[in-house]
Amino acid sequence: MTLVIEKSNVELQAIEAKKAAKTVSILTTEEKNKALLLIADQLEVEYETILKQNERDLQMGREKEFEDAFMDRLALTKERIFDFANGLREVVNLTDPIGELLSSRTLENGLKVNTVRVPLGVIGMIYEARPNVTVDATGLALKSGNAIVLKGGSSALFSNKAIVEVMHRALVQTKIPKEAVQFITSTNRETTEQLFTMKEHIDVLIPRGGASLINAVVNNATVPVLETGVGNCHLYIDAEADVEKALSILVNAKTDRPAVCNSIETVIIHKEWFEKHQQAIIDTFNQFDIKVFGDDFAVSIIPDAKLAGSKDWADEYLSLAIAVKTVMNLDEAISHIETYGTKHSEAIVTENQETAALFMKLVDAAALYHNASTRFTDGRALGFGAEIGISTQKLHARGPMGLPALTTVKYLMYGHGQIR
Incomplete structure (x- = not known):
């Protein structure tokens, strides 16, 4: 008697994504771009449908008394939805990495060796209350020839479900099968944990959210993880900082969008500068x-x-609060960053080029800034189009992850009968 083990809904979705990934991987750039443009148009046409479902999520958030920063990440408006759509159009204008020839050489025996970019396959995206991730991650995954399995947080369930349904209605008009975009509606923790171990169906997991979510994925997954990091970012105001630059950068990096990961949480101030400009800081x-x-x-x-x-x-x-640390020199500032930083984004304001150069060399972070705001650690701000996350690890990808981060390489060998 053969024991038949019934597959869960999540596993069935992952299997469908795996099948669809084969189709997406061989599509032309034009076919993928057409699909993304249709998705962008459909999001704008059906924005009211998405807003209605977002209101259901917001109402639940109000009942549960979520913090303002959390509600800001969760909330959608017509402008934000149209911004998602424009993000997809920006991705369309980006160079398709698939098939890019990274190197080519011919061995002494005449064997030609090419290295080319290819899709990762199926991406598992686990994220919290950011409905924009549903669109951004899908656009980048499809453009780079991948399928995607989305697992958003329960607080944005209705918003995400509506967005995916809109995207599916666009995809049925294209060469990309709608099965290439899977959305897991279950809110059970066991469902999320099941994604951690489906190595035969999922090629890479990308967690995006708070420290607890990221740590849960990194510590428990058997599927390879592209780790994104929380953003405990710092701004160091040096003794030789220009006061107008320092205050302008401080205000932008803290107040422009305090609930995002590239805003600063600590300002480190040289004591001499602090004493001289204390009233301006106050x-x-x-x-x-x-x-x-x-x-x-x-x-x-x-x-x-x-x-x-x-x-x-x-x-x-993730709010209009900030920690203020006083230091006597650059070494103390760097030591504080090493102790509390998350290797995301760090900035220095100074007119001393040697001090700036030392800061840029010694601080270990994905993104470093001299006389500029940390708010630029963003795929769109840096010209990558939408981003799938900001990697704070050192292998495969680091910093804002755009299209190339969602690819791997394949070696293609061409011979004429060579044997070893």
Whole structure:
């Protein structure tokens, strides 16, 4: 008697994605671009449908009293949906990496060896309350010849489901099978954990969200993981920093969108500069209603500042709150970053080129800035189009991950009868 083990819905979805990936992998750039343009148009046509479902998620969030930063990430508007669509159109204009010849050489025996870019296959995307990821990740996956299995957070279930249904209605008009985009509706933890171990169907997992989600995937997955990182980002204001540049960058990096991973959570200030420009710093914090958690010196200078604990140096606020650390020199600033940074984005403001160069060499992070805001650590801001995440690891991909990060290589050998 043969024991038949029934496959779960998640495994069946992954199997369908695997089949569809073969079709997507051999499509032309024109065929993939046409599909992305149709998806973009469909999102704009059906934006009201998506907004209705987003309101269901928002209502649940209000009932559960989610924090403002969380609700901001969850909320959709007509403008945001149209922005998703335009992100897809930007991806269309990007160079298709598939088939790119990375190297070509001929061995002494006449064997020709080519190295080319090919799709990864099936991408498993696990993410939290960011409906934009549903669109961005899908667009990048399809353009790079992959299929994708999406597992969004339960807080955005209705929004994500509506977005995927809209994308499916567009895909049926294209050469890309709608099965290439799978969305898991189950909210059971076991369902997510099942994705961790489906090596035969999923080629890579990409977690995008808070530290607990990322750590759960990294620590438990047997499927290879492209690790994205939380963004405990720092801005160091050096003794030789221009005051206007420093304050402008501080305001932008903290207040432009405080709930995103490339906003700064700590400003490190050289004590000499701090003493000289303390009133300007105080006025800036007051003007933008920034809540301050500082060390002893910062608390002695900034009214209403609260003494920072170890948690304040380590965590993402994702709000209009900031930690303020006072240092005597560059070495102390770098030491603080090494202790509490997450290898995401770090910035220095200084007019001293040698100090800046040393900072850029010694700080270990995916993105480093001299006299510029950390808010540029973003695929679209850097010209990659939509991004699938920001990698803080060192293997395969690092920093904002665009199309090339979703590919691997294949060696193609051409001979005329050579044997070894």
